[in-house]
Amino acid sequence: MFHQNMKNPRFQNSYLIFYVHSFYIIGVISIILIFGSLAECKVSSSSKLNNFDYTAINCRKHSAILTEFDAVGDGKTLNTKAFNSAITKLSQYANDGGSLLIVPPGKWLTGSFNLTNHFTLFIQKGAVILASQSQDEADWPQLPILPSYGRGREKNEPVGRSSSLIFGTNLTDVIITGNNGTIDGQGSVWWEKFKNDQLKITRPYLIELMYSDQIQISNLNLINSPNWFVHPIYSSNIIVNGLTIRAPVDVPNTDGINPDSSTNVRIEDNYIESGDDCIAIKSGWNEYGIKFGKPSQHIIIRRLTCISPKSAMIALGSEMSGGIEDVRVEDLTAINTEAAVRIKSAVGRGGFVKDIFVKGMNLNTMKSVFSMTGSYADHSDSKFDPKAALPNVTGINFRDVTAKNVTIAGELKGISNDPFTGICISNATIEMFVNKDADKVKLPWNCTDVSGVTSNVVPKPCELLPEKKVDCSFPNDKLPIENVQFKTCSI
Numbered sequence: 001m002f003h004q005n006m007k008n009p010r011f012q013n014s015y016l017i018f019y020v021h022s023f024y025i026i027g028v029i030s031i032i033l034i035f036g037s038l039a040e041c042k043v044s045s046s047s048k049l050n051n052f053d054y055t056a057i058n059c060r061k062h063s064a065i066l067t068e069f070d071a072v073g074d075g076k077t078l079n080t081k082a083f084n085s086a087i088t089k090l091s092q093y094a095n096d097g098g099s100l101l102i103v104p105p106g107k108w109l110t111g112s113f114n115l116t117n118h119f120t121l122f123i124q125k126g127a128v129i130l131a132s133q134s135q136d137e138a139d140w141p142q143l144p145i146l147p148s149y150g151r152g153r154e155k156n157e158p159v160g161r162s163s164s165l166i167f168g169t170n171l172t173d174v175i176i177t178g179n180n181g182t183i184d185g186q187g188s189v190w191w192e193k194f195k196n197d198q199l200k201i202t203r204p205y206l207i208e209l210m211y212s213d214q215i216q217i218s219n220l221n222l223i224n225s226p227n228w229f230v231h232p233i234y235s236s237n238i239i240v241n242g243l244t245i246r247a248p249v250d251v252p253n254t255d256g257i258n259p260d261s262s263t264n265v266r267i268e269d270n271y272i273e274s275g276d277d278c279i280a281i282k283s284g285w286n287e288y289g290i291k292f293g294k295p296s297q298h299i300i301i302r303r304l305t306c307i308s309p310k311s312a313m314i315a316l317g318s319e320m321s322g323g324i325e326d327v328r329v330e331d332l333t334a335i336n337t338e339a340a341v342r343i344k345s346a347v348g349r350g351g352f353v354k355d356i357f358v359k360g361m362n363l364n365t366m367k368s369v370f371s372m373t374g375s376y377a378d379h380s381d382s383k384f385d386p387k388a389a390l391p392n393v394t395g396i397n398f399r400d401v402t403a404k405n406v407t408i409a410g411e412l413k414g415i416s417n418d419p420f421t422g423i424c425i426s427n428a429t430i431e432m433f434v435n436k437d438a439d440k441v442k443l444p445w446n447c448t449d450v451s452g453v454t455s456n457v458v459p460k461p462c463e464l465l466p467e468k469k470v471d472c473s474f475p476n477d478k479l480p481i482e483n484v485q486f487k488t489c490s491i
């Protein structure tokens with residue numbers, strides 16, 4: 001799955017650690033099994049899992065196959081009804097060991113459908129869930145706008161938005177996984193209509209879970225979403241791992257994974273190639289986000305590989321009005337990407353971005369490595385408070401960075417009466433792109449309204465970030481979501 005990166009020795013290393021860790025977990029589960037407390041989970045004795053073994057936060061007692069509900073996998077027959085009746089039927093087992101729906105090999109065309117509690121959607125290798133290409137409301141029911149945005153995010157009108165292809169709200173314990181099955185959003189029709197301003201409401205996301213707890217999304221190929229790919233919002237205890245996410249690099253708003261007003265999130269071992277940010281952490285828009293007041297916090301992101309020529313590997317904002325705090329990021333690789341970890345905010349946003357920790361970035365061909373802006377003037381409406389609603393951006397730590405072929409090392413722009421403070425950058429080596437034809441050499445750093453320190457950074461940083469002997473901090477403790485272990489389940 002990480003074909004692009006197996007040449008990268010650091011990546012191989014972490015992969016090895018990952019496997020060693022998995023064996024450790026299997027060992028721990030075996031011991032627990034001996035004492036008989038995990039009756040529903042069978043542990044495979046070898047590392048080779050058969051088709052119907054998989055790892056998950058919870059195993060299920062009941063299961064069904066999509067074809068039991070008159071589904072036709074020819075890529076032409078619409079199966080929305082089959083998905084809905086299967087999941088409605090399986091929802092009766094929520095309090096009796098939970099249930100699992102197998103999507104077998106085939107092409108399963110469908111409109112939007114809803115998930116249920118204590119439920120696993122298992123997409124087998126060779127199975128493709130294909131999103132309907134009609135923009136009809138029958139396939140894409142209209143949902144009310146998100147309260148923390150106050151508007152359709154892209155129509156900028158207080159109207160509705162299209163339900164995501166796979167949707168869930170107010171759920172507990174929901175898993176979307178498979179052994180590398182595919183969800184294809186067939187987004188091209190939406191991208192065209194969006195570019196030509198032919199849509200009345202905000203485009204659907206591929207997967208959205210709202211007000212939900214205990215979510216796992218893993219081991220799948222997600223391609224060509226109409227809009228963002230994975231959007232957990234107002235949710236908690238979320239694991240997203242082993243996804244390969246791909247959209248053409250020139251299509252609008254195909255962000256990979258966007259935790260939004262969500263807590264306790266673990267995002268590991270994903271490969272993302274997209275026309276927008278690979279990951280964007282958000283928490284609502286201007287006065288609506290401030291009023292809703294739900295931050296995104298306690299988030300760990302590890303071993304991400306990103307290609308995003310027009311956007312960031314990880315963006316914080318620009319919608320951050322409910323606040324973003326305690327984000328830990330380790331072991332990142334970006335190739336041909338505009339910015340690494342980018343903070344975007346504006347006057348009117350309010351909220352905060354604080355306690356951000358980044359350790360270990362290996363970057364190649366970037367417009368800018370360090371990027372912060374306080375003038376991302378993309379507003380929900382004109383009702384924001386330009387005097388009081390100032391973002392508090394503070395405590396932003398980066399260490400152990402190597403970058404090659406970079407146009408701008410650091411472009412750090414705070415807000416004039418509201419500087420971004422507590423920036424720390426240590427042990428960063430940036431090789432600049434040398435454009436022999438340029439008549440004027442660009443300065444590698446451009447900083448205004450920021451303060452902080454740097455240590456052992458090449459090329460020499462701007463004067464607002466003076467040298468001080470430090471290793472920028474990274475927390476030693478573990479987040480609760482890091483202690484959640486996968487079980488090996490068998491159907």
Ligand SMILES: *[C@@H]1O[C@H](CO)[C@@H](O)[C@H](O)[C@H]1NC(C)=O
Binds near residue numbers: 001002003180221244
């Ligand atoms: C999963 O799918 C991706 C993309 O199709 C492929 O590159 C990768 O090798 C597959 N991984 C496995 C384990 O089958």
Ligand SMILES: *[C@@H]1O[C@H](CO)[C@@H](O)[C@H](O)[C@H]1NC(C)=O
Binds near residue numbers: 141167169
């Ligand atoms: C899916 O959930 C939404 C939001 O609760 C609801 O409006 C819609 O009717 C549901 N769709 C189905 C098919 O149950």
Ligand SMILES: *[C@@H]1O[C@H](CO)[C@@H](O)[C@H](O)[C@H]1NC(C)=O
Binds near residue numbers: 169170211
């Ligand atoms: C979902 O949970 C939210 C927050 O607790 C609540 O406001 C909303 O009414 C719930 N919706 C449903 C359909 O239960």
Ligand SMILES: *[C@@H]1O[C@H](CO)[C@@H](O)[C@H](O)[C@H]1NC(C)=O
Binds near residue numbers: 392
């Ligand atoms: C910003 O947040 C920091 C840390 O929580 C706090 O010490 C500081 O007073 C805040 N600054 C403003 C202007 O609110």
Ligand SMILES: *[C@@H]1O[C@H](CO)[C@@H](O)[C@H](O)[C@H]1NC(C)=O
Binds near residue numbers: 402427
């Ligand atoms: C500096 O960062 C590099 C990775 O870019 C890492 O290999 C090295 O160990 C770091 N050095 C120190 C002293 O932490």
Ligand SMILES: *[C@@H]1O[C@H](CO)[C@@H](O)[C@H](O)[C@H]1NC(C)=O
Binds near residue numbers: 365366405407433
């Ligand atoms: C370096 O970056 C420039 C764009 O900034 C790109 O055109 C060029 O192909 C890159 N060179 C390498 C060796 O990747």
Ligand SMILES: *[C@@H]1O[C@H](CO)[C@@H](O)[C@H](O)[C@H]1NC(C)=O
Binds near residue numbers: 413443446
């Ligand atoms: C720094 O950025 C500002 C725009 O924010 C630009 O006007 C200025 O020319 C840049 N300075 C340098 C030295 O590149």
